[in-house]
Amino acid sequence: MQEFIDLLREKLVEINEKPKRCKRCLMDETAEGIVFTETGCNYCDEFLKILDNPPKKINLSLEELVNKVKKDGRNKPYDCIVGLSGGVDSSYTLVKVKELGLRPLAVHMDNGWDSELAANNIKNLVENLGVDLYTHVIDWDEYRQLMQAFFDADVIDIELLYDNAMLAVCYQQANKYGLKYILAGTNSSTEGMILPRNWNWFKWDKKNIKNLAKLKRIKIKTFPAIGTLDKIYYEFVKGIKWISFLDYLPSYNKFEALEALQKQFNYKPYPYKHYESVFTRFYQGFILPVKFGVDKRKNHLSTLILTNQMKKEDAIKTLQEIPYPTEQELKDDIEYFLKKMNWTKDDLKDYLQRPEKPHKQYGSEISLWNFFKEIYKKINK
Amino acid sequence: MIKTRIIPVLLMKNRGLYKGIKFKNHKYVGDPINTVRIFNEKEVDELIIFDIEASKANKSIDFDYLKEVVSEAFMPIGYGGGIKSVKDAENLFKIGIEKVILNTHAILNFQLIKELVKNFGSQSVVFSLDYKKTFFNGYKVFIKSGTKKTSYKPEDIASIMEDLGAGEIILNDIDRDGTFNGYNIEMIKEISSNLSIPLIACGGARNLKDFKMAKDAGASACAAGSMFVFHMPHRAVVISYPRYEELKKVLGEN
16 A cells, blocks of 8 residues: 555655646646736636626625525425535535525435545534435445446546536436525535636536546446536526535635534534545545646635635645545545445556546537536626 | 444345345335435445345346445445355455345355355354244244244244354344334344354344443344334334444443
8 A cells, every 4th residue: 555655745745846836826837828927826816806796697695695594495395405515515505404494305316435524523523403304325336336437438527427426416306395495505605616627627627527437337326416507407497596605604724614613513514625425535636636646735725725715835734745634544545435436456556547537528518518508607797 | 333233134136125024925115225325325334235135036136236335334244145156255355345144045055154154154144033923933044035934943043043153143033023013022132042153133123222221131233124114103114324422422441
């Protein structure tokens, strides 16, 4: 296992210490399309603009939004959906939504990689808040095959599977109960910095998922994929709105949220963003840097620097360390990953050495998405 | 350690976990390896895994896969499902299973329990007594994952198994399985009062108070499936296990 850890350390030096870095945030030349400006870079300039004025799906104050959700949900078993991963953002969203007197149905997607932390946090929250929960459990064998197809294809966004399914399940549940609002933990304060195009992939790509499955003759039985046309159907025919709820709060501060969750709900924190799933932390903390040369912490930490939640020197120090609390924890995750995927060490070595291939190579609906986006923009001019 | 053991029960089929109601309508609830890992981190003292298809479909035991599951666990695991011979039990102990749990083949062949006890000792041989109320004849014992009725009454088979040397009996009420209606306290009282070996209550647990009631009725341990897997009312899957302080308090143990 030590050789994998050495490999990660080597790679982190290569991608974090040499490339030219923005003078204000942590974004650097590993980000496609970075332009260094007088004040910083295009990524942080843009982020600050968004932060000043977060783009809201519905242009209302918090109070107005809450009243609207209540009114539209009258006589229904719930008035909104809250997607719940067990992470800080989604957990805090659920707490606030409930505090404001809304009647949410919490929706969780289980892809076979939930950590004990996630299970613990979800259980404590829904129990203490008295919120109903719905879990969509994807058949692990099916999910494992889909992941294997993504690994075999050498595409960067393995998490497209989780993210796409989570979107799908939230819309499906909203539709089932005739609800108009999905209040999500997505937010500008900690997530508003746009990810470089080469760091992940477009999340509504049902075609990409289906094509990769087809290549490996995988039958999709329980995986709830969602694509452009489904999105149009849910959003425009059914009127279901995905709302970045935390942007409506006067000020969302991750550390304050964490403290409140720990105090009130026996919430167990974890060291980095999105570490509620064992695979997600292994993907972000190991696979992305080693195979794809991407250290996502640069993006997350940059948002914390720009919102004055962290000092830049401290963030730079963090980047020099492996994205795991200890080497042992990384070793445990590697072993667990090999066991779950039924891989040998050589399979992992081989995978890490192969060059990346673009998602587009396997067929994608991104151009369809962009086409509709253009039309939408023109109509709304 | 808590004196009254509180044991999660996992039902396995084709390398997936399932949960049903009254031994029927099984719904997929997740991946055994990940679930065992979560229970492991929750510091659960003991775990029971039943393969619900092995005996019913006359399949052989999936030793390779069980080995993978067991290697993820720090706690002792009792396994039941398709155990037909001393050799089967030996292989299970080899891969790290601590207790073998018998139902179908213990009833079809009384000698099997005796031989197992002779080879491995009482403490590692458990009998799972699955029973259900029948239309005309009161409570009867069932085998093959609750699909086949026998002519035995629960109290008779419990005493036979004790005499054969079984170290523990899991008393599983099929009609209460997955219903969140509470344990069958009367049956626990009746069976435990005639037994000198430990009795594990199973079937129907909905909350911590049920554990206390089962304990007071004479159970040495309580097993539960749905309660540790589902959140009501949508039977949403979320793995849970009570904290020690809560258990101690409710069970009145120090």
